[in-house]
Amino acid sequence: MERRQLEYFVAIVEHGGFTHAARALRVAQPSLSRAIGKLERELGVALFHRVGRNAVLSNAGEFMADRARQVLRDLDALRAAAQAVGEGVVGRVDVAATSSSTLEPVISTIAELREHHPGLTVGTWSALSAAEVVAMVLRGRCEAGVCGSAERPAGRGLVAHHLRDEQFLLVAPPGTQLGTGGTVTPEDLRGMSFVITQPATAVRARFDRLAATVGDLRIAAEVGDRSVVLPMVLRGIGSGLMPDGWHDLAVRAGAEVYRFDPPEKLPQWLVHRGGPLTAAAQAFIDTTLSQAKRARRPHAS
Incomplete structure (x- = not known):
């Protein structure tokens, strides 16, 4: 063979x-x-x-x-381990991530890896849901994954690390005035129209829960590609719910961005299979965990 x-x-x-x-x-x-x-x-x-x-x-x-x-992963791990002895970490790691997790922390991890391990390449694979991320990792298509999930991701041989709690944001068309002090309550959403993703995503689940609690939330558009939510919001089609990884991009684009009071949170996880990992995968995992640990430290006064 x-x-x-x-x-x-x-x-x-x-x-x-x-x-x-x-x-x-x-x-x-x-x-x-x-x-x-x-x-x-x-x-x-x-x-x-x-x-x-x-x-x-x-x-x-x-x-x-x-x-x-x-088997192909193991062969890559063997080759990368031999190369790492003389050249440092080299090779490729494939990472599955939902769109918000790609924005944060995956992009930050890639930037840090680029600085410290220029011979390492990170390939990202888009997933619509945490379940899809887990499936890609368990099937061996990707060595690691990052996703938001209310429950700890589970599967035979799967290892899950809690990174942080994402916060959901309300992203509204330019000029929208809501709430006080940059925050909104669920009641402030009554009567609003939304651009939402299709079922099975964490964002859709959060919208459905808010709609059941508040009532009178209208769906202006339902999209399969979440990357078009922000452009639709900017065109005034409706508001959107987005994880906080989208915050900076939404603000720069000109949208009005609000946090919820009380906060709407979703745990974010780093997942990988147990057992031997390539040097590239281990570097990605170690860097992502290190960044999460630094972010949790209280800022010095």
Whole structure:
């Protein structure tokens, strides 16, 4: 069994078929098919069912997919460990994160890593929910993840570190006057229109809870891509609920930003699989935890 065969197998799984995988890998499809055929003969099982022009994972293929990703991770960890002896931390770590967690703390972590470990590359994978972040980590697509979740993320072999409590903000169109002293209460929202994300996100769950408590909150637009919420708010379509990672961007864009009284909070977590990690993944995790620890220290007077 060769590394190349495992890389081809994982690419077919992640790209949804031989044609797309061959295009992504920039190899001829017949070469890809021959490599997988050889792997299947060596294993003695079919990894895919060929249905017309499509390839569907067999039971054996389903069983092998996560393990193949982990083998590739272990090989990367071995190579990175050897390189780190003479060159410092090098390599790549893939991180799954929801949009607010990408803004904070992932961007801050990348900036610090860039300064101290210039040979390290961080790849970010977008996720809509904490459940999707956890799934990406457990399946081996990413080595680490950052997300907001009311409950501690759990899964077989998953390690979760509490980073901080995010605060939800009300982001309103320019010129909107609400509340007092830059804060609003849930009652201040009565009668307002909102741009919201689709179900299964932490922000949508918080909106639904507020709507049930306050009543008379209208949905002006429901979006699948949360990156369009702020532009819609700026156009006056409605207000939005956003985690505090969006604060600086929203203010610079010209939106009115308010905090809630009492605060609307959501725990933020760093997750990864237990067991050996690549040097790059360990550096990402250590840096993120170190930043969170520094942020929790009381500021000197």
